[in-house]
Amino acid sequence: MMAESLSSLTQTWLQWDQDPTTRAEIEKLRDSNATEELEKRLRNRIEFGTAGLRGRMAAGFSCMNSLTVIQASQGLAKFIRDKRSEIAASGVVIGHDARHNSARFAALAANAFIAQRIPVWFFKEEGPTPLVPFGVNHFRAAAGIMVTASHVGYKVYSSNGAQINRPEDGEIAQSILENLEPWPTAWAELQPSEYLRADSYQNLLPHYGKRVEEFTKTTVTDWQPPRPFVYTPLHGVGGLVLPNVCNSIGIHDFVSVTAQEKPDPDFPTVKFPNPEESGALNLAIQTADQEEKTLIIANDPDADRFAVAEKVGYVNLTSPPYSSLMCFHLDSETWYTMSGNHVGVLLASHILDSYDSGNDCSNLAVLTTTVSSSMLAKMAAAKGIQFTETLTGFKWMANVARDLEKEGKTVVFSYEEALGYMFPSVCYDKDGITAATVFLAAEAKWRAQGLTAYGKLQKLFTEFGHHETLNNYFRSPDPQLTSTLFQGIRGSSCLAEMKFGPFKILRWRDLTEGYDSSTPDKKPDLPEDPSSQMLTLWLDGGVRFTFRGSGTEPKVKFYIESCGESREDAVTAVCDAFLAIQEHWVQRFTPSMTYSKQLPTSSGHVLDLG
Structure with a gap:
């Protein structure tokens, strides 16, 4: 199947989007022939995962905006109506914080559920995120949505009050793809309705x-x-x-x-x-x-x-x-x-x-x-x-x-x-x-x-024992660079030889490929996830660290911990581990990756590499 043309994607966006601000963004890019930026904005959809939507706020299918919120809400509403019909009448809790567009996104989300005759426990007032999962359990709701400042997001909770997880997230993502075109009432102002519980926040807060x-x-x-x-x-x-x-x-x-x-x-x-x-x-x-x-x-x-x-x-x-x-x-x-x-x-x-x-x-x-x-x-x-x-x-x-x-x-x-x-x-x-x-x-x-x-x-x-940590990241603007780094690590001799810089490797676990060197069947005790990059190593001297690609940011994160009899012993081990990561992995396989020149440990020591 041939890929949809950029002009067709642009036309579809302008056909569906009724938000004047984001329409103007795409029209300006179209009129200035900014094809590269239009490709970034329109070619790929914002991913529904990590318990909902996360992305920068801007016009385009790849970003957080009114249209993508409507599409996600329609997909979730149809999923509940079709796949969770026995609890649909219990309703959905929808809350928001005080960031730009939060109240508007929450109201547009509510329209989708009302269109499916699903009651909405709607928070008119801005409030903290934990009130939504609390509200899901209090109201015994079918789901919850929180429009939140964290990573500019749209968090979704299941009927158990916890954020959605596999396989539910995949089923909802498929339902979203099947309900992309805005429904007739999608852009309407939120109106009083037998399905709208508009005083839910004030009732719930006490x-x-x-x-x-x-x-x-x-x-x-x-x-x-x-x-x-x-x-x-x-x-x-x-x-x-x-x-x-x-x-x-x-x-x-x-x-x-x-x-x-x-x-x-x-x-x-x-x-x-x-x-x-x-x-x-x-x-x-x-x-x-x-x-x-x-x-x-x-x-x-x-x-x-x-x-x-x-x-x-x-x-x-x-x-x-x-x-x-x-x-x-x-x-x-x-x-x-x-x-x-x-x-x-x-x-x-x-x-x-x-x-x-x-x-x-x-x-x-x-x-x-x-x-x-x-x-x-x-x-x-x-x-x-x-x-x-x-x-x-x-x-x-x-x-x-x-x-x-x-x-x-x-x-x-x-x-x-x-x-x-x-x-x-x-x-x-x-x-x-x-x-x-x-x-x-x-x-x-x-x-x-x-x-x-x-x-x-x-x-x-x-x-x-004194537990010292050093948590930070390397900047990785290209997902392929992250992939190259992890491929290099897996293909290197250090894991096979159980040797990492000055350390002996006691155990290593690869949740991307589902491997754990310490178990009889070499299978990890945690779920494997081929869609993400994640390695954990246990080293002699009481050191453990995890190295993983971020799912939401252009970063490769590291989390190093050591346990020693004194703060000084623990700090020394943490710093040795970081220097080994830098020398034997990052500089060897992806020398173009950058990092902060000053890395503070948890006790206030600063590893100054300037």
Whole structure:
């Protein structure tokens, strides 16, 4: 079959698109004969996967825009009507955050379901992502949709409150392809209807707040408020919910960052509104210093992620290893921003400590992903609690949690290193609101024990070994470059000889090709995925790292972890592993790949390769 001509693709777009802004974009490209850009915009469709749609916001079939949202919604609506007809009458929850076009995309999505006579639990108000999966379970809905700032996305939840996963995502993707042409009411303004539940958000919010409060207080025996703190929602929707939840729990002594407390899709005070990014908390730190507060908590713009910074003191620091390559950027009385792994093990410790160690905990389970710290596994083993590792992303962790529940397990906590934390007692996705209240409850408990959060973390390191991480990426603008790199690695001698730079390879796992050197049948214990690139190596000296191609960004990511008796030993091992990756893999097979010249480890050491 001959490929459709570019002029035909352009004509189809202009025939279907009724959004004046995106129509004008394509018309301008057509009139200026910008064929290369039109090819990028129109030739390939935005992929429905990773639990929904992700992409940059622009005109064209390959991007996030009104038309592609309509098409995805029509496909999902027909899938539910035809393949899930027994639960279609339960309706679909649709929410959105405060980014540009979120409210419009949510309304256009609602039209598709109403056209199929599927009720819509519609959130007129902008709100946090976790309210949608919470709402799916509360309303016993057939599905949920969240239009979110995270990677500019359209997240889809199944009837179990978890993000959709295989094979459901493939079936929905096929239904989308079968329903591309907008239906007669697709572009209409959202109107009152017997199928539109327009007051759903305000009805749901008190139930969510009560659930968060109840769960938070189950984690402590003697509830007390935390120390005074500063909060920033980074111009997102967390500021609309978390302060009220805190007040209802009895947490009143906090200050919000004034310039960032209201939603603003332009994010005027930060370069990139992600609390993982360097500098994102600068204004919060200024506020905390002015207010003489020593604790900062933050949400990302859709409030499904949570971050912590604490003012700590260092005295007589040991000179770090690799003095020619590294520096230590923390001084006495300075702000320490915790990594996702740090916050994850702190929350886990608090929750696990709420279970009496004298009781049988074998029915309990905790989860984390293959790129997160191995420390949680040790903490679970010490309590006799089941630990399960999953692939990256909460679509995996949430669905694995649901499967474990069917086996009679109670999953009490789950997290991933990218500042995401799940509490199944509240909802089956990462939840930055609940993470904040649970952390504050834990902070108050530790303070009563004479510990700061940082002090508690060091105590955990003493008990389970100092775990150091270095998570970053190489830039790979061309998917073929990523493929070349992984082909070179698989064809090299290091895996066959079980030797990697200065390290001996103890085990390696290839989830792309479904191989694990440690199992009797050489099959991995995690699902293989031929559509992605992912290798994990276990090395002598307590080092493990994962190397994977990103499914949403032009990057090859690496996640290195070591466990040593001291911070210095662990840092040394992490840096050795990175230098081996750089020398033996990247420079050998894809020398054109670039990377950040300064790579901070989780404790604040910086591997400076400038």
